[in-house]
Amino acid sequence: MADRYQLPRGTFDVLPDESNARARIERSAGQLFARAGFERITTPAFEETALFERGVGRSTDIVQKEMFTFDDKGGRSITLRPEGTAPICRAYVEHGMKKLAQPVRLYYIGPFFRHERPQAGRYRQFNQIGAETIGTDSPMADAELIIMLDELFARLRISGVRLRLGSLGSLETRHGYRERLVAYLRRHKAQLSDDVRRRIDLNPLRAFDSDDPGTRRVMQNAPLLVDSLDSDDATHFGEVCSMLDEAGVRYDIDPTLVRGLDYYTRTVFSFVSAKLGAQSEIGGGGRYDGLIEQLGGGATPAAGWAIGVERVLLAMGRPVRLSRRLVVFVAVANDRDRRGAFRLAAQLRRTGITTQIDLGGRSLKGQFRHAERIGARFIFTLEESGEVSLRDRRSGESHQVDLTPFEEEPKELRKYLRDLSHSG
Ligand code: AMP
DSSP states (O other): OOOOOOTTTTTOHHHOOHHHHHHHHHHHHHHHHHHHTTTTTTOSSSHHHHHHHTTTTSHHIIIIIIIIEEEESSSSSEEOSSSHHHHHHHHHTTTGGGGSSSSEEEEEEEEOOOOOOBTTBBBBBEEEEEEEEEEEOHHHHHHHHHHHHHHHHTTTTTEEEEEEEOOOOOHHHHHHHHHHHHHHHHHTGGGGOHHHHTTTOOOOGGGGGGGOHHHHHHHHHOOGGGGGGOOHHHHHHHHHHHHHHHTOOOEEEEETTOOOOEEEEEEHHHHEGGGGTTTTTEEEEEEEETTHHHSOOOOOOEEEEEEHHHHHHHHOSSSOOOOOOOOEEEEEEEGHHHHHHHHHHHHHHHHTTTTEOOOOOOOOHHHHHHHHHHTEEEEEEEEEOEEEEEEEEETTOOOEEEEEHHHHOOHHHHHHHHHHHHHO
8 A cells, every 4th residue: 555644743734614714814914904004025935044043043942943944955054934023124124125114014924934842832834924013113113013913813702812011121221131130040040940050141031931940939039121121111111001001902011021032122012812721822022123233224123923823713712603605506407418507607606606516427316415515505407398496405495497587697696696595
């Protein structure tokens, strides 16, 4: 027997039923984006490795452990994109978008890749929807982004989502704070987990994320970044909060919130859902005022977020019910009428009605059974006598129809079926 193949670890197929749910999420997001003036951008699924090393940061888990990196045939190091912000900043610089009216508002939808240990809500290929507002440091941009995401969750009827909000200050504040934190961690080295101890210098902030009991005890009295914010950063953060208050968006200020990417400055946020278990974050983001400069552009403040589509689906917790499409089936009593059925089906499809015919040479009874299995509401049958009957499967009623008048006015046929479907 030939070998059977299986999905690579950490990946999944999206089957048609779930495609509908995904399309609905994308549609809802697309509408919100359009109203707020965000335009779609699509960048390649892979980039030069150095872009992520510089952009996301060498000390992060993503760059240290999770990238799918390989050399192409020309010996260039290539990485399947683990996140969307660095590529968009690359595109902003590469296409001279600073010449456009600022801020530039962009959104993206697509697959991302991280070599993580797979579990519910964590995959090696997953999909994100993300938004970026580039070219302004206004706290209004941060608030606008957060409010838009809050509204998206409301539209998708995702309940029980909590918003954690924090500020990391400017890069300088963070550097000063970092030194104090490193000194504090060194003083309590003995109580820290091996992992945290090893990374004291590389990434001390991650100590706040540790599950290790000893580390957690130490972190309870650790200096907090929010207490070190300079007055500009504190004012900026205060304004973001007051705009969220005004919009009625509830949040918890979380002084320990650090996200796993190096580029954040000032505002950071994370939407979590209790329904998701260990991987509780549905989406998050923040401000990254230094990133574009870091990638070779001019100083350009920006902010953004990304949500994981698979986690949104989990948080929705139920299959998305779409309004059911009206499906029509065209059956033939006699094989010789198959061309006629084919023509009628094509005509119905042109008017916008979802129509199916039998392609398998089934008997009339077999065709009816098939119509039932695919959930057809109406069945046209080209009868032995040459007449055409129309049966409404819901009411079970059947009657003869004369299709000649519809040949001139095919749209009327669609109206006729719609009227029938509403009266039944
Ligand atoms: P990040 O790019 O790390 O800020 O992640 C943004 C969002 O992407 C998270 O809140 C998750 O919803 C989603 N996400 C990140 N990594 C994964 C993964 N490995 N599998 C599924 N979703 C993910």
